[in-house]
Amino acid sequence: MAINIVTGAAGFIGSHLAETLLKQGHKVIGIDQFNDYYDPALKRKNVAIFEAHPNFELIEGDIQSLDWKALLDGVEVVYHQAAQAGVRASWGGGFRAYTERNINATQVLLEAAKDAKQLARLVYASTSSVYGNAETLPTSESIPPQPVSPYGITKLAAERLCTLYHQNFGVPFTALRYFTVYGPRQRPDMAFHKFFKAAIAGVTIPIYGDGQQTRDFTFISDAVAANLAAATAPDAVGEIFNIGGGSRAVLADVLNTMEEIVGHPIQRNYIEQSMGDARHTAADVSKANKLIGYQPQVSLKEGLIQEWEWIQSLYSA
Numbered sequence: 376m377a378i379n380i381v382t383g384a385a386g387f388i389g390s391h392l393a394e395t396l397l398k399q400g401h402k403v404i405g406i407d408q409f410n411d412y413y414d415p416a417l418k419r420k421n422v423a424i425f426e427a428h429p430n431f432e433l434i435e436g437d438i439q440s441l442d443w444k445a446l447l448d449g450v451e452v453v454y455h456q457a458a459q460a461g462v463r464a465s466w467g468g469g470f471r472a473y474t475e476r477n478i479n480a481t482q483v484l485l486e487a488a489k490d491a492k493q494l495a496r497l498v499y500a501s502t503s504s505v506y507g508n509a510e511t512l513p514t515s516e517s518i519p520p521q522p523v524s525p526y527g528i529t530k531l532a533a534e535r536l537c538t539l540y541h542q543n544f545g546v547p548f549t550a551l552r553y554f555t556v557y558g559p560r561q562r563p564d565m566a567f568h569k570f571f572k573a574a575i576a577g578v579t580i581p582i583y584g585d586g587q588q589t590r591d592f593t594f595i596s597d598a599v600a601a602n603l604a605a606a607t608a609p610d611a612v613g614e615i616f617n618i619g620g621g622s623r624a625v626l627a628d629v630l631n632t633m634e635e636i637v638g639h640p641i642q643r644n645y646i647e648q649s650m651g652d653a654r655h656t657a658a659d660v661s662k663a664n665k666l667i668g669y670q671p672q673v674s675l676k677e678g679l680i681q682e683w684e685w686i687q688s689l690y691s692a
Contacts, residue, residue: 376430378402378450382438382484383457385409385418387560388500388553391599392454394425402430404446408437412459412472413563421560438480443487452606453497455484458530461564462504462651465526477529482536489544496547496606497537501615503554503591503656505531513591513623513657516552516615524651534615541613549611551601554619554658558595558678559685567679570630571686574637584648586627589655593620594673594681604667611667619658620678621671632676636683 379396383389384405393403405422409415425431434441438457447453459465459476481499488497504527505520522528540546561568573580601618605611634641663669673681 376400376402377452378404380404380406380446380450380453382406382453382455383500384433385422386456387421387562388556388595388598389454389456390418390421390424390560391558391595392456392602393431395599395603397425397428397430400430404432404434404450406434406436406438406441406457408457409435412461412464417563439475439483443484444490447487447491447494449493450491451493451495453484453488453494454500454602454606455481455497456500458500460526460562462524462526463649465524465529466650470525473526473529477526478532478536481533485536485540485546488546489540494547496549496612498602498605499534499537499548499550501534501550501552502527502530503552503617503619503658504653505534505552506653506656508653509656512655513619513659514617515659516617516662523653526651538613547612549605549613550615551598551605551618552615552658553598554591554593554617554656556593556595556598558682560595561682567633567682568686570633570641571637571683572690574633574639574641575687575690579642579644582626582630582643582645583652585645586630586643587625588652589623589625589657591619591623591656591658592629592675592678593618593658593671594678597671597673600672601663601667601669604669608667614662614666616663616667616669617658617660618663618669619660619671620673620675621660622675623655623657624675629675629679632679633683636676636680
C-alpha cells in the first residue's frame with residue numbers, strides 16, 4: 376500500500392484525486408487549509424465523502440507551517456494540488472495570497488522533498504494560464520509561456536522552481552498544465568458552476584466579452600487519470616505535460632449545449648472582457664499521450680450532464 380500526500384485535498388481536483396487513490400487501496404494524507412477563497416463548507420462537503428475512510432488522514436494547516444520532514448517520511452508520491460486559484464482575483468490587493476500560496480508554499484514543499492529519500496514522484500498541478508495568449512493553437516509544451524495574469528505568473532514561477540529543484544537536487548517532479556477542468560465539485564467561482572447555478576435560479580449570467588472565446592475543457596476524471604499516470608510513468612520525471620479534454624469549444628456553443636441539458640434558455644448579459652483572460656486555449660496533448668499514455672475519455676456534453684446532476688443535488692438540498 377503506497378502512502379500518498381494530496382495537498383488541497385478538500386478542493387475540486389484534490390478531493391477527486393484523494394477519493395480515487397483511496398478506492399485503489401492507497402493510504403492518503405490529505406492536507407488543506409480550508410481558506411475562505413470560497414465557502415469552506417463546500418470543501419468540508421468534498422472531504423466528508425471519504426473522511427471516515429480508514430486509510431485517510433486529514434491535516435488542516437498552512438503548507439508553510441507544517442513539519443514536512445516528518446510528513447514526508449515513508450511517502451512515495453506527493454500530488455501538489457493546493458494553490459490560490461482564480462485569474463480575476465489575482466490583480467491588486469489580492470496578489471499577496473498568490474505569491475504566498477503558489478510560490479512560497481511550493482518552495483517550502485520542494486525544500487523538504489529534496490531530502491525525502493522514499494519520494495518517487497512529486498506531481499505539480501500547473502495550468503494552461505502559463506501560456507497566456509499562445510501564438511499557436513493547439514499549443515504544445517515547446518511554446519514559450521507568456522502569462523497574461525498575475526495568477527499565471529505565480530503558477531509559472533512555481534513550475535520553474537520545480538524544474539530547478541529537479542536539476543539541482545534530483546527532486547522527481549512532473550508538472551501537469553491543466554486546461555479548464557470541470558465536473559462535479561467544481562469551484563463556485565468557475566464558469567460552468569456559475570452558469571448552472573444561475574439556470575436553477577432563473578437569473579441572467581454575465582458573459583465576459585463576446586462569447587466567441589474558445590477553451591479546451593477537461594473533465595475531472597481525465598485530470599485525475601493524468602495525475603495517476605504521471606505519478607507512475609518512468610518517462611514523466613522532469614517533464615511538463617499539457618492535460619486537455621481533446622476538444623476546443625466556443626463558449627456560446629457550450630451555453631447552447633447547457634440550455635439543452637437544463638431544458639430551458641439561459642439568459643445572457645454580455646459585459647466587458649476581463650483582464651487576464653486568454654482569448655483562446657487549446658491543448659496539444661500528444662506529448663502526454665506518448666510518455667504517460669494520457670487519452671481524454673469524457674466528451675464535453677457527457678461531462679456537462681454529470682456536472683449538472685451534481686449542481687442540482689448541491690442546490691436543491
